[in-house]
Amino acid sequence: MTTDYLFKKIDKIRFGVISHKMIKKMASAKIVTPELYDKEGYPVDGGLMDTRLGVIDPGLKCKTCGSKLKECIGHFGYIELARPVIHVKFVKIILDLLRCTCQECGKILLPDEYIKKHMKKFSSIEKRKGQKFKRVKVKELIVKLKTINKCPHCKAKLSKIKIEKPYTFYQGDKRLNPIEIRTRLEKIPDEDCRLFGLNPEVVRPEWMILTLMAIPPVTMRPSITLESGERSEDDLTHKLGDVVRINQRLFENINAGAPEIIIEDLWDLLQYHITTFFDNNIAQLPPARHRSGQPLKTITERIKSKEGRIRHNLAGKRTNFSSRTVISPDSMLALDEVGIPKEVAMKLTIPERITEWNFEYLKKYVENGPKKYPGANYIIRPDGKKKKITDETKEQLLEELQPGYYVERQLLDGDVAIFNRQPSLHRMSMMCHRIKVLPYLTFRLNPAVCAPYNADFDGDEMNLHIPQTEEARAEAEILMQVQTQLISPRYGLGIIACNQDAISGNFILTKELKLSREDAIQLLASIGIEDFTNFSNSDIVEGKDVFSFVIPKDFNFKGKTRAGEEVVIEKGKLKKGFMDSANLGSGSGLLIRNLHKNYGSAMTIDILGKLFRLGIKVLLKYGFSTGLADTDLPEESRDKIKEILSNSEVKVDSLIQSYVKNELNALPGRTVRETLELRILETLNKARNECGRIVFKTLDKNSHTLIMANSGARGNIINLAQMASCVGQQALRGERIERGYKDRTLSCFKQDALGSEAHGFIGRGFKQGLKPHEFFFMAMTGRDSLMDTALRTPKSGYLYRRLANSMQDLKVEYDYTVRNASKKIVQFTYGDDGLDVSRTEGGNINIKKIIQSVL
Amino acid sequence: MKKEFDLTSHVLVPKHILMNKKEVEELLEKYKITLNELPRISLKDPVVAKLNASLDDVVKIIRSSSTSGESEFYRRVVK
Numbered sequence: 001m002t003t004d005y006l007f008k009k010i011d012k013i014r015f016g017v018i019s020h021k022m023i024k025k026m027a028s029a030k031i032v033t034p035e036l037y038d039k040e041g042y043p044v045d046g047g048l049m050d051t052r053l054g055v056i057d058p059g060l061k062c063k064t065c066g067s068k069l070k071e072c073i074g075h076f077g078y079i080e081l082a083r084p085v086i087h088v089k090f091v092k093i094i095l096d097l098l099r100c101t102c103q104e105c106g107k108i109l110l111p112d113e114y115i116k117k118h119m120k121k122f123s124s125i126e127k128r129k130g131q132k133f134k135r136v137k138v139k140e141l142i143v144k145l146k147t148i149n150k151c152p153h154c155k156a157k158l159s160k161i162k163i164e165k166p167y168t169f170y171q172g173d174k175r176l177n178p179i180e181i182r183t184r185l186e187k188i189p190d191e192d193c194r195l196f197g198l199n200p201e202v203v204r205p206e207w208m209i210l211t212l213m214a215i216p217p218v219t220m221r222p223s224i225t226l227e228s229g230e231r232s233e234d235d236l237t238h239k240l241g242d243v244v245r246i247n248q249r250l251f252e253n254i255n256a257g258a259p260e261i262i263i264e265d266l267w268d269l270l271q272y273h274i275t276t277f278f279d280n281n282i283a284q285l286p287p288a289r290h291r292s293g294q295p296l297k298t299i300t301e302r303i304k305s306k307e308g309r310i311r312h313n314l315a316g317k318r319t320n321f322s323s324r325t326v327i328s329p330d331s332m333l334a335l336d337e338v339g340i341p342k343e344v345a346m347k348l349t350i351p352e353r354i355t356e357w358n359f360e361y362l363k364k365y366v367e368n369g370p371k372k373y374p375g376a377n378y379i380i381r382p383d384g385k386k387k388k389i390t391d392e393t394k395e396q397l398l399e400e401l402q403p404g405y406y407v408e409r410q411l412l413d414g415d416v417a418i419f420n421r422q423p424s425l426h427r428m429s430m431m432c433h434r435i436k437v438l439p440y441l442t443f444r445l446n447p448a449v450c451a452p453y454n455a456d457f458d459g460d461e462m463n464l465h466i467p468q469t470e471e472a473r474a475e476a477e478i479l480m481q482v483q484t485q486l487i488s489p490r491y492g493l494g495i496i497a498c499n500q501d502a503i504s505g506n507f508i509l510t511k512e513l514k515l516s517r518e519d520a521i522q523l524l525a526s527i528g529i530e531d532f533t534n535f536s537n538s539d540i541v542e543g544k545d546v547f548s549f550v551i552p553k554d555f556n557f558k559g560k561t562r563a564g565e566e567v568v569i570e571k572g573k574l575k576k577g578f579m580d581s582a583n584l585g586s587g588s589g590l591l592i593r594n595l596h597k598n599y600g601s602a603m604t605i606d607i608l609g610k611l612f613r614l615g616i617k618v619l620l621k622y623g624f625s626t627g628l629a630d631t632d633l634p635e636e637s638r639d640k641i642k643e644i645l646s647n648s649e650v651k652v653d654s655l656i657q658s659y660v661k662n663e664l665n666a667l668p669g670r671t672v673r674e675t676l677e678l679r680i681l682e683t684l685n686k687a688r689n690e691c692g693r694i695v696f697k698t699l700d701k702n703s704h705t706l707i708m709a710n711s712g713a714r715g716n717i718i719n720l721a722q723m724a725s726c727v728g729q730q731a732l733r734g735e736r737i738e739r740g741y742k743d744r745t746l747s748c749f750k751q752d753a754l755g756s757e758a759h760g761f762i763g764r765g766f767k768q769g770l771k772p773h774e775f776f777f778m779a780m781t782g783r784d785s786l787m788d789t790a791l792r793t794p795k796s797g798y799l800y801r802r803l804a805n806s807m808q809d810l811k812v813e814y815d816y817t818v819r820n821a822s823k824k825i826v827q828f829t830y831g832d833d834g835l836d837v838s839r840t841e842g843g844n845i846n847i848k849k850i851i852q853s854v855l
Numbered sequence: 856m857k858k859e860f861d862l863t864s865h866v867l868v869p870k871h872i873l874m875n876k877k878e879v880e881e882l883l884e885k886y887k888i889t890l891n892e893l894p895r896i897s898l899k900d901p902v903v904a905k906l907n908a909s910l911d912d913v914v915k916i917i918r919s920s921s922t923s924g925e926s927e928f929y930r931r932v933v934k
Binding site: 815817819823824825826828829831832833835 | 886887888891892893894920922923926927928929
């Protein structure tokens with residue numbers, strides 16, 4: 001290969017309409033017969049599969065260029081149409097041209113002086129808005145000057161041009177046939193074409209009427225040979241066959257002097273076939289179909305839409321060395337591991353180059369072959385030839401193997417892979433994991449990395465990609481490894497952290513548990529701690545000490561729990577407080593943030609994994625279950641709740657009374673009615689909250705349901721209150737329920753009832769069960785919120801996509817300015833403060849701590 | 856006669872200051888840029904119109920920022 005390339009810069013691209021001369025010039029064959037093959041199965045000369053148009057059969061040679069299959073790119077042919085035919089794609093502009101030019105002299109329907117005067121205006125419109133607007137402007141002017149009825153040049157009287165879609169033109173009541181239209185278009189002078197934005201050098205209006213048609217090369221419409229040996233032609237070939245057949249018939253009929261009606265009919269048929277050859281999806285036309293009834297895919301359908309050539313083939317992306325399957329959790333995996341099925345590991349490969357030093361090691365895999373794990377699937381010779389390893393070829397390949405060869409070996413534990421879940425909205429959606437080959441058919445991941453992927457295990461699937469070169473692997477490991485993504489660049493706190501059981505487990509452990517020494521050691525051993533040299537010697541070990549044993553010995557930390565109680569860790573010992581979601585959870589975990597700051601990502605991820613497992617193991621050992629009985633209330637608080645609810649009922653009634661009597665004072669900017677609604681909502685919400693408070697106060701703090709809510713693992717007070725006492729007001733679009741029947745929500749209420757119950761207040765808990773009307777109101781809001789999420793997700797997704805695409809080339813330079821791809825400044829200091837959020841603690845810099853650590 | 860509203864007194868309109876030649880030079884030197892790399896502002900922008908600015912002047916805009924209190928921004932006046 002030579003390296004002296006010729007570099008040329010494309011200055012501009014000019015589009016035009018192909019002329020009949022050009023069609024003839026570039027064609028290498030004239031097509032005269034619709035037949036494709038002769039009796040022996042060879043392409044017919046002058047047929048649509050003519051070998052002058054290129055070859056698609058192996059063994060044949062192209063008659064035009066002499067090349068074989070795959071070397072010849074194909075050549076155009078042409079057919080001579082018996083009668084001219086309108087090109088559908090130009091119907092619109094043909095109509096404009098006919099309407100804006102004189103029917104007699106062909107000149108544009110504007111007086112010469114007028115054009116001269118306004119030339120400048122026209123070109124400025126063209127420059128600013130494009131040719132299309134110029135054309136619109138010209139059209140507008142002609143209508144305005146009323147020259148539409150009389151030519152300003154030859155004073156000929158003009159009649160109206162109408163169009164009957166898709167391609168029939170009428171002048172007055174007389175139908176214009178393509179020949180007449182063509183002669184009209186020929187008459188339009190070159191200067192007038194320019195006014196329409198047509199450059200007559202490349203677009204003469206009459207070229208929009210076809211007298212010759214280009215036949216695309218066979219290489220763009222190859223036929224397929226079916227298993228039965230039968231040939232199946234491409235849709236385009238079928239369509240072209242129709243065109244050629246009708247064209248021949250038309251020729252014969254004209255030559256034989258057939259009556260005008262028959263010729264007209266055939267002409268129309270030819271027009272139809274040529275139209276559907278270009279576009280088979282025209283509203284007024286029935287689409288051309290196969291015998292089976294499915295519409296033909298012609299030129300426009302090939303290019304257009306998502307499945308078309310542009311979006312599917314040119315802009316589409318596909319990838320090899322990847323895999324996709326359902327995910328499931330495995331907390332015994334490390335955070336940066338991913339479990340992959342053995343079946344997958346045996347299909348995906350990594351190329352490894354044979355050297356003197358790894359020869360024996362790689363030979364082993366080749367010996368194992370593709371069927372015995374760990375094996376190898378292919379070898380690549382130094383000349384680039386790829387050989388599959390099979391039982392037959394194995395012996396020979398083994399002998400051939402030598403340094404310089406590549407072996408595509410199957411995946412092994414410790415290889416790197418890029419793991420991804422769609423929608424890939426942020427950089428944590430694609431992370432680099434270490435592979436762990438496991439039995440069964442799902443990808444396994446540590447539940448702590450669910451948060452960055454936004455994954456759960458209700459059937460989610462994820463993708464896995466295997467980097468194939470050393471460079472790709474290095475890049476993936478340095479930039480994308482799970483460790484590097486611990487802290488979210490959005491808010492500067494840990495995004496990979498404990499969740500659910502891991503939080504409630506650590507909560508129980510650090511709050512109240514006391515373990516026997518044996519139990520404690522077993523617990524710690526089960527999460528992967530092996531060194532117990534400094535472990536306490538007492539028989540009873542505090543849960544806090546077990547927790548402390550996992551964190552580094554020199555770690556100091558001061559923080560707060562969710563409830564605001566103090567948490568103190570001194571020299572790696574939890575002295576005060578307990579663990580909950582404020583310190584362990586994702587998006588808040590300051591403890592994890594500080595571990596990361598002091599000990600780096602590798603150590604944090606190790607500790608985090610251990611803490612996570614510790615929480616789960618604690619629950620496993622001591623049992624953790626939740627039930628409806630946890631929300632049972634004693635008699636006395638039930639009475640209290642009843643009282644609160646009936647009080648609020650009374651209050652609402654008195655509000656309604658004062659509204660009816662017209663004594664209610666309107667709030668500023670509200671009508672009296674709106675005020676009433678607001679006041680009622682306020683009263684009822686207050687009642688619900690009060691109920692919640694009582695529920696929370698009276699429920700057993702040691703019940704597992706409460707532990708979950710208190711530790712922040714799952715659920716909150718409102719959820720509890722809804723179960724135990726009062727579901728609360730059901731709201732549609734921020735208002736009480738108003739819809740339904742005339743003047744009332746449901747037929748069981750009085751008309752114009754304003755009371756709380758009639759508008760969707762549910763003063764009962766799930767445990768007591770809902771009344772039918774309450775259930776109905778809930779179903780209303782339930783459906784509403786379901787629809788809302790279903791409709792909002794794609795909308796916000798698209799919004800995000802637009803934002804992300806518009807900002808993708810912005811970059812923070814070394815002088816802290818944000819600049820775009822052409823180095824223009826967008827912001828003078830990144831974020832106005834120049835802070836890298838992922839280096840902060842929740843967006844702030846703790847200066848006090850820095851000073852303390854320095855002193 | 857209706858009293859004309861002074862838009863620069865509005866809370867949502869940040870302070871615009873016309874920079875002199877020396878200041879502009881220093882700014883361009885500081886960021887190692889030409890006028891071309893600066894963000895732009897229209898000559899017809901109501902505040903710029905009041906400043907009596909001409910083409911290729913640079914306007915310094917001081918606005919309050921939630922992250923840093925006050926931030927400076929520079930824009931080149933264009934047509």
